[in-house]
Amino acid sequence: MxxxxxxxxxxxxxxxxxxxxxxxxxxxxxxxxxxxxxxxxxxxxxxxxxxxxxxxxxxxxxxxxxxxxxxxxxxxxxxxxxxxxxxxxxxxxxxxxxxxxxxxxxxxxxxxxxxxxxxxxxxxxxxxxxxxxxxxxxxxxxRKKRKKKDDLPEFTDREKEVLELICKGYGNKQIAEATFLSIKTIEKHKSSLFQKTGTYNTVNLVIYAFKHQIIKF
Amino acid sequence: MxxxxxxxxxxxxxxxxxxxxxxxxxxxxxxxxxxxxxxxxxxxxxxxxxxxxxxxxxxxxxxxxxxxxxxxxxxxxxxxxxxxxxxxxxxxxxxxxxxxxxxxxxxxxxxxxxxxxxxxxxxxxxxxxxxxxxxxxxxxxxRKKRKKKDDLPEFTDREKEVLELICKGYGNKQIAEATFLSIKTIEKHKSSLFQKTGTYNTVNLVIYAFKHQIIKF
DNA sequence: ATGCGAAGTAGGGAAAACCCCATTGTACAT
DNA sequence: ATGTACAATGGGGTTTTCCCTACTTCGCAT
Known part of the structure; x- marks a missing residue:
């Protein structure tokens, strides 16, 4: 050898x-x-x-x-x-x-x-x-660092569903079509998400979701 | 013991x-x-x-x-x-x-x-x-996955600057103020970013940036 | 049984984002 | 010097997003 x-x-x-x-x-x-x-x-x-x-x-x-x-x-x-x-x-x-x-x-x-x-x-x-x-x-x-930060707010089922779709890059219209809801309803759910997360528009919300690992890559 | x-x-x-x-x-x-x-x-x-x-x-x-x-x-x-x-x-x-x-x-x-x-x-x-x-x-x-995906397009200096601010959660108006440019110009740079990255709105662009690790947490 | 809060559903109107198009400046090659 | 390429800057007008408000439903506690 x-x-x-x-x-x-x-x-x-x-x-x-x-x-x-x-x-x-x-x-x-x-x-x-x-x-x-x-x-x-x-x-x-x-x-x-x-x-x-x-x-x-x-x-x-x-x-x-x-x-x-x-x-x-x-x-x-x-x-x-x-x-x-x-x-x-x-x-x-x-x-x-x-x-x-x-x-x-x-x-x-x-x-x-x-x-x-x-x-x-x-x-x-x-x-x-x-x-x-x-x-x-x-x-x-x-892990410990994440834990500390993670006093995440609680989301309702609809909110979680909408957030998922948002993070896939869907617009309000597309989300509405995917969920069989009106755009207005989607907007309301997003609005609630903004409030719960302390964000104020979709981009901020997506950044929040990524930082808190709510969504996976 | x-x-x-x-x-x-x-x-x-x-x-x-x-x-x-x-x-x-x-x-x-x-x-x-x-x-x-x-x-x-x-x-x-x-x-x-x-x-x-x-x-x-x-x-x-x-x-x-x-x-x-x-x-x-x-x-x-x-x-x-x-x-x-x-x-x-x-x-x-x-x-x-x-x-x-x-x-x-x-x-x-x-x-x-x-x-x-x-x-x-x-x-x-x-x-x-x-x-x-x-x-x-x-x-x-x-590592290999990242390598494969990483034929990232090249961005101009302005584009990189705008992208950074976008990923901080800034809106067009805020970016314009921060860079002393008109909103319209910012919009154009974003438009270029959309084209280069194959995205079609801000949310998608942010997701793209996160996935390709262009920005840091 | 009734009242109360939270979730889900929307409308109207203001604000922001987006698309198509135009102008200027600069670098580089012919 | 001049044409080509492309970055950078913006305007006009449409589409999407966002805020404020309102109505319905459902569970649950008094």
Missing amino acids: DKIKVILVDDHKIFRDGFRMLLQSFSFVEVIAEASNGNEFLSLIEDHSADIIFMDINMPQLDGVEASQKALEKYPDLKIIALTTFLDDDYLEQMLMAGVEGYMLKSAEIEEFEKAIVKVYEGGNYFSDEIVSLLSDKLNML | DKIKVILVDDHKIFRDGFRMLLQSFSFVEVIAEASNGNEFLSLIEDHSADIIFMDINMPQLDGVEASQKALEKYPDLKIIALTTFLDDDYLEQMLMAGVEGYMLKSAEIEEFEKAIVKVYEGGNYFSDEIVSLLSDKLNML
């Missing part, structure tokens, strides 16, 4: 040296190239076909987030494992959205790296426990 | 029986109660102070999602570990948003449950690898 070809991207030479040694100690891994920032990496992948990229996030010139995005745009099958030092990481969401296959701390145990490489190489993904915890915490924060 | 007090919620008695036995085999765990659906669980927690809840998701009467939401509303410090059978789970996001501390497959290994209980009891959280993979896949799907 061929060795798994790995590229290292990190701005600290010392870290790369240490990490390369660690990886080479796995018999099934070969470090085929290194880059010290995003730009260097992007030109590098033109000439090398790697299986897995270990990508630092904080780097000068072009950081890991943008480098990953650009690389994946051109080579969507690239498998990237993001590396981060601390847990106060604001880039987590961005990096996940960029489409990385793994995310772990530089301080992880040797066995973790081994596990991660194998899993990602086989088409899976790997996230260290700390990262998962962090993500979960962020979700919780989000 | 006291035993960790656990409540089981699942509609299948056989599963509860087997799972209880499994848990009791850990010397540090005590199953103090069981419920066969969400409603039963909600009345149960009034009388029991549990450390950890194992909560099935698909249940008759009141499912795991709503039960968890309601329970956590009343007792925010409750620690819930969600259990699911299959991986085709549409409730994943909802359950995470509800604020569960863990999420795992019923088919998990014994050691996994042990690990999960300890971690969650100590204030952490636990998600099985399969769940994490699923979540990551969903994120990837989301």
Whole structure:
């Protein structure tokens, strides 16, 4: 079996040296190239076909987030494992959205790296426990924030029905046709919605609905 | 040290029986109660102070999602570990948003449950690898969908300016005042926006903007 | 049994949004 | 220099939205 070809991207030479040694100690891994920032990496992948990229996030010139995005745009099958030092990481969401296959701390145990490489190489993904915890915490924060804001008023059935249609982009006339009611009635229901939500026209109402997640995308 | 007090919620008695036995085999765990659906669980927690809840998701009467939401509303410090059978789970996001501390497959290994209980009891959280993979896949799907849709038209500076104000809920008059232009001009810019986006009124335009993430919440 | 409030149904008229069309200015190419 | 393209600015007139008011129905409490 061929060795798994790995590229290292990190701005600290010392870290790369240490990490390369660690990886080479796995018999099934070969470090085929290194880059010290995003730009260097992007030109590098033109000439090398790697299986897995270990990508630092904080780097000068072009950081890991943008480098990953650009690389994946051109080579969507690239498998990237993001590396981060601390847990106060604001880039987590961005990096996940960029489409990385793994995310772990530089301080992880040797066995973790081994596990991660194998899993990602086989088409899976790997996230260290700390990262998962962090993500979960962020979700919780989000939830609490929403909860606080959500003293939503109560809507009647008709109002909910009308609001749904409004948020689909229907005008009063179309809503009237869809519900077999007169335009005037629709207008009244909208008026009630305005009052209950503290808005004063349709656009505001739609914005309100989106912000309070009453409607789904 | 006291035993960790656990409540089981699942509609299948056989599963509860087997799972209880499994848990009791850990010397540090005590199953103090069981419920066969969400409603039963909600009345149960009034009388029991549990450390950890194992909560099935698909249940008759009141499912795991709503039960968890309601329970956590009343007792925010409750620690819930969600259990699911299959991986085709549409409730994943909802359950995470509800604020569960863990999420795992019923088919998990014994050691996994042990690990999960300890971690969650100590204030952490636990998600099985399969769940994490699923979540990551969903994120990837989301990303790809956004990418595909994002052949957004190009807007002129004025148009962007007007669009921003529209999405703040401003009417034509207010936008005109804010930009020192005539209402008619604003109307024309909006008209251009309609054409470029394929929409035909302000409400539709706002919806378009939200869906394509042109504006931020 | 009756009264009272809340939801659902509309009309008339004012205000805002929208469509078709015209003018000006600017950049860029021939 | 001149034509083409397009952004930016607006006017006139129609359509839609919005506000104020009114009537009916239904549940529910006195």
